Amino acid sequence: MTHRRQLFIDNAFVPSADGRSIPLIDPSDGSEFAEIARGAAEDVDRAVAAARAAFGDQGNGAWGRLAPMERGRLLARFAQLVEKHHDELASLESRDVGKPLRQARADVTALQRYAEFYAGAADKIYGDVIPYPSTYAVLALREPHGVTGQILPWNYPIQVLGRSCMPALAAGNTCVVKPSEDACLSVLRAAELTAEAGFPPGALNVVTGYGREAGSALASHADVDHISFTGSPEIGKLVACAAAEHHHPVILELGGKSPQILFADADLDAALPLVVNGIIQNSGQTCVAGSRVLVESSVYEEVIERLAARFSELVAAPANLDPDLGPLIRATQLERVRNFVELAERDHIKVAARGRVAADAPRGGFYHPAVLLRDVPNEHRVAQEEIFGPVLAVMPFTSEHEAIRMANDTRYGLAAALWTRDGARQLRVARKLVSGQVFVNCFGAGGGVELPLGGVKHSGHGREKGMEALLGVTRLKTIIVKHD
Ligand code: NAD
Numbered sequence: 001m002t003h004r005r006q007l008f009i010d011n012a013f014v015p016s017a018d019g020r021s022i023p024l025i026d027p028s029d030g031s032e033f034a035e036i037a038r039g040a041a042e043d044v045d046r047a048v049a050a051a052r053a054a055f056g057d058q059g060n061g062a063w064g065r066l067a068p069m070e071r072g073r074l075l076a077r078f079a080q081l082v083e084k085h086h087d088e089l090a091s092l093e094s095r096d097v098g099k100p101l102r103q104a105r106a107d108v109t110a111l112q113r114y115a116e117f118y119a120g121a122a123d124k125i126y127g128d129v130i131p132y133p134s135t136y137a138v139l140a141l142r143e144p145h146g147v148t149g150q151i152l153p154w155n156y157p158i159q160v161l162g163r164s165c166m167p168a169l170a171a172g173n174t175c176v177v178k179p180s181e182d183a184c185l186s187v188l189r190a191a192e193l194t195a196e197a198g199f200p201p202g203a204l205n206v207v208t209g210y211g212r213e214a215g216s217a218l219a220s221h222a223d224v225d226h227i228s229f230t231g232s233p234e235i236g237k238l239v240a241c242a243a244a245e246h247h248h249p250v251i252l253e254l255g256g257k258s259p260q261i262l263f264a265d266a267d268l269d270a271a272l273p274l275v276v277n278g279i280i281q282n283s284g285q286t287c288v289a290g291s292r293v294l295v296e297s298s299v300y301e302e303v304i305e306r307l308a309a310r311f312s313e314l315v316a317a318p319a320n321l322d323p324d325l326g327p328l329i330r331a332t333q334l335e336r337v338r339n340f341v342e343l344a345e346r347d348h349i350k351v352a353a354r355g356r357v358a359a360d361a362p363r364g365g366f367y368h369p370a371v372l373l374r375d376v377p378n379e380h381r382v383a384q385e386e387i388f389g390p391v392l393a394v395m396p397f398t399s400e401h402e403a404i405r406m407a408n409d410t411r412y413g414l415a416a417a418l419w420t421r422d423g424a425r426q427l428r429v430a431r432k433l434v435s436g437q438v439f440v441n442c443f444g445a446g447g448g449v450e451l452p453l454g455g456v457k458h459s460g461h462g463r464e465k466g467m468e469a470l471l472g473v474t475r476l477k478t479i480i481v482k483h484d
Contacts, residue, residue, distance in 0.1 A: 048224055099326050233254045260417040288415040
């Protein structure tokens with residue numbers, strides 16, 4: 001075992017109150033390779049107290065009283081340290097999540113970009129002066145909430161850390177982070193780098209542990225002013241209910257079943273590689289995975305043929321070999337994906353192509369080949385539920401109206417894409433899709449930190465990324481002064 005990690009509170013690694021731990025499993029071979037502290041309610045109390053002290057009773061703590069430009073400088077210094085330790089962070093993330101190395105590298109660069117972007121934004125969080133009768137001056141100020149809690153998923157730990165915490169810190173909040181018990185080493189190392197960058201103790205704290213223990217203690221904590229949760233719709237509901245106990249605001253970034261619509265006039269050479277990448281990135285364990293593909297019937301057979309050719313070449317192998325696909329996160333996830341594919345086959349849905357698992361991949365690893373399903377009825381569970389694996393459901397449509405109806409016909413609404421050369425159709429369809437993001441003739445678009453992200457329906461509410469995120473991590477105060 002190479003890593004033993006404790007909680008990170010007040011800029012120091014500390015054991016959990018009861019000293020218990022949780023093993024971390026390497027998804028590439030199924031071995032135990034690290035141990036993290038099993039934090040629980042008492043540890044969350046400690047971390048929240050540290051964050052409260054750093055914010056201060058009246059925003060006068062070591063973080064709370066920093067001038068915005070000083071906060072920006074510290075975030076910029078942190079970004080430089082992330083860049084300096086890029087290789088180390090990427091290999092931690094790759095091993096912990098089972099993510100091909102180049103994808104883990106992209107995630108570390110994303111953390112760096114979040115820190116840079118919000119470093120620049122820290123001193124540009126303007127309020128408003130509201131016109132009113134001339135005997136008044138009315139100011140609308142954007143103020144930090146205070147102590148914020150961030151509950152993270154396992155699929156993109158270091159990116160979601162950046163996405164949730166960097167805007168919160170830039171706006172003057174302090175943070176208590178509860179990363180996933182399945183993957184969190186990069187988050188702990190990044191937290192250590194905030195201390196090296198000069199963040200005062202308590203500005204950013206990390207409590208590792210199980211969701212039902214540390215996570216629920218954070219979500220229901222009376223002294224946490226705001227929660228940002230990224231994870232499944234089911235747990236998101238529990239978190240929102242827990243926070244409602246104290247009427248604390250919550251941002252929910254949940255799951256998706258994102259459609260990609262291919263019209264007959266689409267540039268298929270440009271579209272198809274991104275359709276494939278949209279489902280194999282992180283082995284399909286991505287909230288915005290393009291897991292449903294709707295194809296206009298006149299090009300349907302051609303699309304199936306070209307996708308099938310690519311799918312049959314795809315190889316799942318250990319993350320450090322930088323394969324097309326790494327393993328899934330854990331044995332239960334592998335089981336879940338297998339069950340969905342079996343269900344599809346039992347219901348006579350055709351497998352148009354199947355990739356393979358590398359012959360020398362360790363037998364204890366959680367590998368699943370890429371699977372292409374064709375003629376999937378949109379109402380079938382494999383077209384409606386978030387499988388979270390490399391399984392692509394393809395289905396034909398005959399009219400624009402039908403494509404929009406099918407695209408919107410799920411409980412989710414996180415991301416969508418459409419591919420067409422017809423300019424009027426691009427905007428017409430984009431506006432009718434019920435989705436937080438819509439890509440036109442692209443998918444993912446490099447995942448830019450500038451692009452607001454968030455869901456509708458069961459994909460959640462609130463927005464992260466871009467300048468929009470700053471609205472969520474601040475609250476508006478209206479000051480009305482009568483001066484005559
Ligand atoms: P999950 O909901 O199982 O867990 C997310 C986090 O919640 C973990 O840290 C977990 O420990 C914690 N948790 C579990 N029970 C809890 C409880 N009772 N109270 C408080 N916290 C609790 O999700 P996951 O399996 O880690 O991640 C996969 C899900 O996340 C997928 O649905 C995916 O689409 C979604 N996701 C969404 C986005 C987005 O931006 N919308 C990004 C990444 C992942």
